[in-house]
Every structure is written in structure tokens, then in C-alpha cells.
Amino acid sequence: MRSKKGTKDLFWLRQVSSFTASRIILTANNLRIFDHFKGRGMTAAVLSKAIKTDNRATELLLNSLTAIGLIEKKGSFYKNSPVASRHLVKGQPEYQGDILRHYSTLWENWSGLDEVIKTGLPNKKAHDHESFILGMHNLASLKVKRIIGSIDLKGIKSILDIGGGPGTYSMAFAKKKINVTLMDFSETLEISSRLIKKAGLGKMIKLVAGDFMTQNTNNTYDMVFLSQVLHSFSSEGSLSLVRKIYDTLNADGKFVLQEFYLDETKTSPPFGAIFAINMLINTKGGRTYTLAEITSFMKKAGFVNISHKIIDDTVLITGMKKKAAKKSRQPVDSCLLA
Structure with missing residues (x-):
């Protein structure tokens, strides 16, 4: 009989092979299998012909997706599970x-x-912007x-959404009749502008292309x-960014930051x-910061009345700019948004 300790060890060993399920899901998504099953079911043979894949391989893939819970199978027919229908x-x-x-x-x-x-x-090495x-x-939706x-x-x-990417939050603010400026790089704004136009908010959000650190x-x-x-x-870049944000605000202005976080x-x-490793792989100095580190950046920049709220795997931190808190500082180093 396997001991409880042995069972626990086996659980962690199985975690090592969890990449197999990830790859199955990513491949199915890349092949748009879930889109083909929208509102209907079909056999593996019919699907493989539609997406131009090998019949045997497609059947094995669908069986594995059924085991994972993203596909449902009845006889030789397959269809999306409720989760796949809702999210994929x-x-x-x-x-x-x-x-x-x-993720792929x-x-x-x-x-x-x-x-x-x-x-x-x-x-x-690989990037699909x-x-x-x-x-x-x-994710933001x-x-x-x-x-x-x-x-x-x-x-x-008035709100400045720095590095706002797709503009999901900018659109939400604009719906509350607030003047919003979304600042990001031009390559990104080409995408966010389409989403904003589709939402009918094109006249309510100002798009500014460029590096925030060089803007007046x-x-x-x-x-x-x-x-x-x-x-x-990096830590140095983060502090420079937060200081620049402090100077950007009106007197009594508010800084709201949403981030992944770590404990002490x-x-x-x-x-x-784990996300810190993703930043290690994909950036020169980025990482996940502790709540204390983020708070420290804000305090050093001059923010007061700092508070936070944990929401799922992120933290929402708010700080205020006060007239009395503003102090002269040395010019900050320029730093590109990434």
C-alpha cells in the first residue's frame, strides 16, 4: 500500500507532466477546433476534413480534450463542453x-x-503582438x-491610462463619462483603436502614441x-516610472495601480x-514585486494615504498626491515602457 507521503510525492510528479494537457489545449485552440464545434457536433472524420488534419490524430486529440473536459463525446460525435462554448x-x-x-x-x-x-x-525569441x-x-474583460x-x-x-494595451479599462472609465487618455506604443494603439471603435467609444478616448517617460x-x-x-x-525603472506618475498628477490627484504581487x-x-519567471524569460529586468516593494516605490515618489485591496491574484493599490507632499527631486532616468 502506498503511504500518504508517497501519494503526495506522486501528485507533484504528475504536476511535472501537466504540460501535456496544456499543449493539447493550445493546439486545439490554434486549430480553431472549438470554433468549428460552435452550435453543433460532428465526428472526428468530418472535423479533420474541415480543418485539414490527419483523421486518426484528430480523433486522439478529441478524445484527450474530452478527458480534460473541454469536449463532450456521445457515440462517435463530439461537441464543445459548456466551458469551451463560453470561453473558447x-x-x-x-x-x-x-x-x-x-500562451502558445x-x-x-x-x-x-x-x-x-x-x-x-x-x-x-517568439512574439505575436x-x-x-x-x-x-x-483577461481584463x-x-x-x-x-x-x-x-x-x-x-x-480626467484619467491617464499608461500602457493600457487593448483599452479595456479605458473604455470602462469612458463609459462613466470621464475624459480618458490611453497612452501606449503605436503598434499597440493600432489594435486598441479597433476595439474602441467597435465599442462606439472612439470619440471619448484620446489615443497618444509614445513612451510615457519622455512625454510632458x-x-x-x-x-x-x-x-x-x-x-x-527593474526596481530602478519602477521607481522612476512611479515618480514620473507623481509629477503627472494634479494636486490631490490619485494613482491607482493593479499588479500581480508576492508576499514578504x-x-x-x-x-x-511563477509569473516572475515569465518576466525573467521575456524582459531584461522585470519581475513580480512584493506588496511592500510596490508601496515603497510609491512612498519614495511622495504618495500618501496608500491603501490596497486584494482581488483574486492581483492587488489594487491606491495612493494620493498632496500639495504638502511634493518635494523637489533630481531628474529621473528615462525608461521605456515594455
């Missing part, structure tokens, strides 16, 4: 297919982790109402929103610790 069929409100395509790209970069650990240098930005929209609902917007008339934005906005950007920077041990939550 393009056009659905909670669609997550774009972020899965981004990350798969290639993560395969070079051995060398990254040896050298400390990133392995950013559109899947990345649309994937950020997929699941929680945007909770995030916006957790922010006190009383008295806020002093004393311009009532609130600055920074969502999932800080982890792309830097090992929990697990997602934050």
Missing part, C-alpha cells in the same frame, strides 16, 4: 482564445529556460467590472491608472512566483 468560441463575451494563442507563443520562449537560468538573460494585446483584453467598481472615482474628471505630462490628470505594467521594469517570502501567491 470566438465572439463570445468571455472569449479567452487570444490569450491561449499568446510563450511556450517557445519558456523552452529556453535552462539557458535563461544559466545566463540571466531573456529568451524572447496582436495575440498578446487581444489576450490582455480577454473577466474582471474589469470588479476592478472599476473597487476604485473611488468621485471627483475624477506634468500636473495634467486627476488620476493615473497603471495596470499590469510595473512587472516589466516572495514565494506566495504561487501564480506571482
Whole structure:
């Protein structure tokens, strides 16, 4: 009889092979299998002909997807499970297919982790920018109402959304009749502009292309929103960014930051610790920061009345700019948003 300890050890060994299920799902998404099953079922033979794949291989793939829970099988017919219908069929409100395509790209970069650990240098070989930005929209769409609902917007008339990517949060702010400026690189704004236009908010959001660190934005906005950007920077770059944000705000302005985070041990939550490796692989100095580190950046920049709220695997941190808190400082180093 296997001991309880042995069973626990076996569980962790099985975790090592969890990449197999990930690869199965990513491949099915890349082949748009879930889209083909929209509102109907079919045999493996019919599907393989439609997507131009090998019949035997397609049947094995569908059986494995059934075992995972994303496909349902009855006799020789297959169809999407409720989860797949809700999240993996393009056009659905909670669609997550774009972020899965981004994960498929990350798969290639993560395969070079051995060398990254040896050298400390990133392995950013593959990149699909559109899947990345649309994937950020997929993820943000699941929680945007909770995030916006957790922010006190009383008295806020103008917001700068730095590195706002697809504009998911910018659109949510604009719907509240707030003047919003979305600042990101031109390659990204080409994508976000399509989403904003589709939402009918093209006249309510100002798009500004460029590097925030080089823009003249002093004393311009009532609130600055920074969502999932800080982890792309080194500690020094993060402090420079937060200081620039402080100067961007009007007197009594508000800074709201959403980030993945770690506790003081830097090992929990697990997602934050693992995400730090993703930043190691894909950036030169980025990582996941502890709540204390982020708070320290804000205090050094001059922010006061700092508070935070944990929402799932992220933290929402708010700080205020006060007239009395503003002090003269040395010019900050320029740093590119990544």
C-alpha cells in the first residue's frame, strides 16, 4: 500500500507532466477546433476534413480534450463542453482564445529556460503582438467590472491610462463619462483603436502614441491608472516610472495601480512566483514585486494615504498626491515602457 507521503510525492510528479494537457489545449485552440464545434457536433472524420488534419490524430486529440473536459463525446460525435462554448468560441463575451494563442507563443520562449537560468538573460525569441494585446483584453474583460467598481472615482474628471494595451479599462472609465487618455506604443494603439471603435467609444478616448517617460505630462490628470505594467521594469525603472506618475498628477490627484504581487517570502501567491519567471524569460529586468516593494516605490515618489485591496491574484493599490507632499527631486532616468 502506498503511504500518504508517497501519494503526495506522486501528485507533484504528475504536476511535472501537466504540460501535456496544456499543449493539447493550445493546439486545439490554434486549430480553431472549438470554433468549428460552435452550435453543433460532428465526428472526428468530418472535423479533420474541415480543418485539414490527419483523421486518426484528430480523433486522439478529441478524445484527450474530452478527458480534460473541454469536449463532450456521445457515440462517435463530439461537441464543445459548456466551458469551451463560453470561453473558447470566438465572439463570445468571455472569449479567452487570444490569450491561449499568446500562451502558445510563450511556450517557445519558456523552452529556453535552462539557458535563461544559466545566463540571466531573456529568451524572447517568439512574439505575436496582436495575440498578446487581444489576450490582455480577454483577461481584463473577466474582471474589469470588479476592478472599476473597487476604485473611488468621485471627483475624477480626467484619467491617464499608461500602457493600457487593448483599452479595456479605458473604455470602462469612458463609459462613466470621464475624459480618458490611453497612452501606449503605436503598434499597440493600432489594435486598441479597433476595439474602441467597435465599442462606439472612439470619440471619448484620446489615443497618444509614445513612451510615457519622455512625454510632458506634468500636473495634467486627476488620476493615473497603471495596470499590469510595473512587472516589466527593474526596481530602478519602477521607481522612476512611479515618480514620473507623481509629477503627472494634479494636486490631490490619485494613482491607482493593479499588479500581480508576492508576499514578504516572495514565494506566495504561487501564480506571482511563477509569473516572475515569465518576466525573467521575456524582459531584461522585470519581475513580480512584493506588496511592500510596490508601496515603497510609491512612498519614495511622495504618495500618501496608500491603501490596497486584494482581488483574486492581483492587488489594487491606491495612493494620493498632496500639495504638502511634493518635494523637489533630481531628474529621473528615462525608461521605456515594455
